[in-house]
Amino acid sequence: MSTVLPDQLGHFGRFGGRFMPEALIAPLDELTKAWQEAMADKEFTDEFERMLREYIGAPSLLYDATRLSDVAGARILLKREDLNHTGAHKIRNAIGQALLTKRMGKTRVIAETGAGQHGVATATACAYLDLECVVYMGEVDTERQALNVARMKLLGAEVISVKTGSRTLKDAINEALRDWVASVDKTHYILGTAAGSHPFPAMVRDFVRGIGDEAREQSLELLGKLPDAAVASVGGGSNAIGLFAAFIPDTDVKLYGIEPGGDGFETGRHAATITAGQVGVLHGARSFLLQDEDGQTMESHSISAGLDYPGVGPEHAWLAETGRASYRPITDAEAMEAFRLLSRTEGIIPAIESAHAVAGALDIAKELGPEATILINLSGRGDKDMDTAVSWFGLIDGEAAGRE
Amino acid sequence: MSELVALGKAGAAIRKANADGRGALVGYLPAGYPSYDGGIDGIKAMIDGGVDVIEIGLPYSDPVMDGPTIQRATEIARAAGLRTRDVLSTVEKVASYSDVPVLVMTYWNPIERYGVDRFAADFAGVGGAGLITPDLIPDEGAEWIAAADKNELDKVFLVSPSSTDERIKLTTAACRGFVYATAVMGVTGARETPSDLAPPLVERTKAVTGIPVGVGLGVSNGDQAAAIAAYADAVIVGSALVKAAADGPAAVRALTEELAEGVRREPSAAAGR
Structure with a gap:
C-alpha cells in the first residue's frame, strides 16, 4: 500500500519540503532516487524484510x-x-537506511541521537552491515545517557559530544548536518525520525x-x-x-x-x-x-x-x-x-x-x-x-x- | 554577455569594481557582535577599510551552514538579547553611513516568522539592499521572490560544487545582485589551502549567467583574496573578519584593507571579465 503524499518535492500540503543549503540538494536528489528505486526493487525489499524477520x-x-x-x-x-x-522501533529505520547506504555504495554513516536509542540502533545496524559509524550527541545528553554512549562505543561507533548551542538533540542534528555537507560523497546521514528535509520524512515512514x-x-x-x-x-x-x-x-x-x-x-x-x-x-x-x-x-x-x-x-x-x-x-x-x-x-x-x-x-x-x-x-x-x-x-x- | 542581467544594488557595486579592473570585496559580520554598538562600529570599519558590499548576519539558534567562529559570535549576540528589530536598526545605521549596499544574510525561519512581506517592506524601508538566504533554495522561495521583487531587493541564492548545471541555471535565474558560490563542500570558516572546487564552479556558473559571481567560504587573507579575484567577480569574507571583530574595529579595518589590497592585485585577470 502506498500513500499519495508527499508530492515530488516532499510537500504534505503546506508542510515539508526542502529548506536546506544548496550543497545538499543534489545529494538529497540522489538519495530520493536511490530510495525510490530500492523500494521498487524486490531484491532490496525482500532483503530488508528478511533482516526485519531474522535479525530484529x-x-x-x-x-x-x-x-x-x-x-x-x-x-x-x-x-x-x-x-x-x-x-525499540528505531531499529527498523536504522536497518533500512543502512541497507540503502550499502546500495548507494557509501561506506560511512553519521547519525544524531538524543537519548541514545537511535544512536544505538544505528551503531547496531552499522556493525551488522559493516559500515563506519559516527554518532553526534549533545554534551548534556552524553552525561545523562552514559550507558547508551558505552553501548554505541562497544558496537564500534565513534560518539562525538556536541558542545554548541543548547548541547542537546537539536544541536546534534545541526552538527550532523555540518558533517554531512562536508562528507556527503562517502557518507549517508541516517536521520532518526520522520522529520527533516525531503525525502527523510517519507523514507523514514516507509522503513517503519x-x-x-x-x-x-x-x-x-x-x-x-x-x-x-x-x-x-x-x-x-x-x-x-x-x-x-x-x-x-x-x-x-x-x-x-x-x-x-x-x-x-x-x-x-x-x-x-x-x-x-x-x-x-x-x-x-x-x-x-x-x-x-x-x-x-x-x-x-x-x-x-x-x-x-x-x-x-x-x-x-x-x-x-x-x-x-x-x-x-x-x-x-x-x-x-x-x-x-x-x-x-x-x-x-x-x-x-x-x-x-x-x-x-x-x-x-x-x-x-x-x-x-x-x-x-x-x-x-x-x-x-x-x-x-x-x-x-x-x-x-x-x-x-x-x-x- | 548581452542578456539583461539583474544587477540590483549589490551587482551594480560589484560591476563598478570590475570596471575598475579589480575584484569586488564583500565583507560579513553578524549584527550584535561583539555587542550591539560594537557590531555597528565593526561594520563601519569594514566600510572604511574598503569593502564594496556589506553582509550583516542575522543571528539564529540553529545555524547549520556555519562553523565554530560564526556560531560563537552569533551565540554571543543572541545571549545579549539581540532581536530581529535590532538587526533592522543595525542595517539602518550602517546604510545611512555610506552608499555601500547592505545585504542581510539570514536563515529562513526568522524571516518567515516576521512575515515575509512585512520584513521585505520594513527592510527596504531602513535602506537594506537584499538578502542572502543560505537555507532557502529558489524552489521553496516563491513568497520571498515575490516580496523582494515588489520591494526591489536583491535575492542572493547559493550555488555549490555539488550543484548540477541544471540547478545552477535555475538558481542564477532567480538571483538579483549576484550569486554566492560556495568554494568548498562544508561550513563557514577560514581554511589554509585554496579550494580546487571553486574555479570549475565559477566557470560552470559563468557559462549559464551574466550575473556577477561571488566566491565565499574559507577566505581569510589578502593572498587568498587575490587568488580568487583572478577568476571571480567578488570575494566574500566572513569568519576571518568575525575573528578580527573580537579585537575591535581597528583590527577589522586592518584586515579589510589587506583584503581590499588583495582584490586589487593581478589587474590582468580583470580583462577577462
Missing part, C-alpha cells in the same frame, strides 16, 4: 493487555515494538510503517475487524507515523498522537509542538515548532529524552491540520503514572516515550467507552529509563515512597 524479530507481537484493559475500561492492544532487537502494517493484519486476525483507535507518542514522530501509515486510509480508525506535555502546557516547559507550537521552518522542513516571536527555536522540556525535540515531522503537521489525526499533550506526571501502571498490571516496563501513549489511551478509553478497542504502539522498553524512574518514584533506599 519482526513481526512484533500484538498483545491483548487484559489487565490493563480492566483498569482502562476499554480493550487495549499493545504493539510490542519493545521486544525488537535493541528494544511495518509497525502499522503488521498491527493492522494482526488486528484483523485477532478481532476480525480493525481497532477503533490507534495511539502513539509523538516527538519527531517516527513511531507514530509508523503506526498510523497503514490506517490513514481507514477513516473509521481514529488516530491519536500523544505529545510530551512536560511540566504542563501552561508552564511553558513542554515539548508539545503541535498542541502549542506555530508553523515555521527547522532542520529542513516546514512544520510546527516551538519558537519565540523572532523565529528562534525554543528549548523543549520532557521527562522523556526521546520526545524532547522542539520540532515534529511534517506529515504529522499535515495530519493535524487536515483533522485526520488529533494530537494532545500528556504531562510528565501522567506519563510516569502510566509507566508504573503498565509495569504493575502487565509486567511490562515501557519506555517513558511509550508510557505517554499509554497515558493518552487511558483518557481516550473513557471517551470512546467500554466497547472500544484501542491499539497502542508500545514503541520501546524501559530499561534505559530506570535512572529516571528511580529518582521519580524514589525506588532506592530510604527515599521513602517517593511520589507514591
